[in-house]
Amino acid sequence: MTSPSAARRRSAADAASTTLGAILDAIPFACAAFSRANGALVAGNDRFDEAFSALPGYRDRAQLLSALGVAGDDDGAEAKAPHSGHWYALHWRTLALDKGEFDLLTAVDISERLEALDTHKHQQEKLLFTSRLMSVGEMAATLAHEMNQPLAAIVNYLNGSLRLVGQAGGPAQVERALVAARTQAEHASAVIARVREFVRAREPRRDAHDVAVIAGTVLELLRLEAERQQLRIDLALAGTLPAVYADRVMVEQVLLNLVKNAIEAMREVPSAQRELRIEGRVNLDDEVEVRVLDRGGGLSAADSEQLFSPFFTTKSDGLGIGLAICRSIIEYHEGRLFFEPRPGGGSVFAFTLPKAEGRI
Template sequence: MNQIDEVPGEAGQPRRRARKVRAAQELLRRRLQLARTERLLTAGELAAAFAHVLNQPLTAIIGYSDAGILLERAGPVSQDKAQRYFDEIRKQAHRAARGIVELRGFLNREAAREAVDLNAVARELRSVLQAELSPADLVIELDLAAGLAPVTANRMHVEQVLMALIGNAVDAIREAGTPDGRIVVRSVDDGAGMVQISIGDSGPGLDAAALAGLGESMHTTKRNGLGLGLMLARSLIESHRGRLWAESAPGRGTQIHITLPLANPS
């Protein structure tokens, strides 16, 4: 018997094999498409992050250079004034270089994890950031849960995310001209094996459309500059098995919430 379709149970085998081959080819195509999409997203995050790190120092370097050229063309420039311009250019160049080094670690999602005390991180950041702010201009307050257990995370990643989010809150309050600006950093054990830390500001808040767009790549509510964007921060927190989301309403400020897993959940 040479005809396959005359053998019981084997009549549909060639067609079934063809369907399996087509299904495997389609699955491979979809996986390759997904891999390409993930590479593009990573490239977009990287471009946004480098723009965020380099935009301000490079703008300052260009500004000081242009001002120095204009002064020199206008007439003799004193050595002290020239030295001040050179010092500022040097300082901004070092700032850009330091930002690139920090960014490399920030984007390394596989960096070592350890037990991290979020309350200690919040206290240290408040000490650093408040020193750069005038208390009459803007105050950073802490409302931290006592006896909070540590989380599993990379400390530098957490610091960079919180610093970026607090910095965004500072910018929002200043750009809106909100009097008696106030940022509150809160922490709490959510009772489900996670610690939640929240950054709330007394800024103008966001409408529904702006709030919905906060998670989009390259989205920013700032008039100038790209900002870090929540997409990068969110993807980094999610790589720690955590979650990041925002709540806001016009006139009532914005709250950014982060959860991270306990190091030793009970």
């Protein structure tokens, strides 16, 4: 026999669960009320049953949460139902009715939203990847591929020629020219090898490098060109310039591009005014800053806006990808590449690189 007071309690609980059930049924996602006193399920809507009734112990708050792998007080948790694979955002609220207090659980199915996010992220990554390939890579990759073989052949022919000249005791100028040609071809091969690596998104090899050595290589490569244009390149590096943390060939490539642009900018300038300087110093941010200064025509404000956009060129024979590639290389190195007008006329192109100290 149940006592009258127990019967009264039960009917109060039934009434509460009926009212609650009616309210919960009107809610468009899984929703359930648990007793504050003992954690038992008091009422749940159909969506709640659909979502969780296959889980053992789902009528008990603690058991349900442990089946979903979340802590009891973890409001806003995202949980995966192990039987269905659906994801739910779980929220708890206290519901005070005159019949007592309940813990109200809402479980919003977020599987579709997560899937959409996933797809979006995937597409975003694909887009980034393609745009990167398009801007620096695709063209470079094709060129690199096409040029690899002929360059190797050129180096072989030059070695053969050098042997013949040596055997025949040929003129020293010819031998020097052949050695210079071989140096150029080998450098081109090294650059191409790095470009291919870069496009394949592999890590370039960063190490401690002396800017003086890098500049020396670049000047050696440009010696003939500079002679032809009757200009002298002044190298003015601070004596105490610390080593930079960089991929050597990549930085050579950047400096080579900037100096070539500087030489090209002075094509129309009387030779007495052609003044090309490479400066190196530690800047206020404690980075190594390399500056290439010319006395060319400089840049209009409009042009200086587009300077680094791929395929922007003002030259009839230009590709317009030099500066774009330089900038992505320098940014890869956590540095900056920028343009400044040179006082007295001409341009300054400068880039920064981190010091090697503390990085290796």
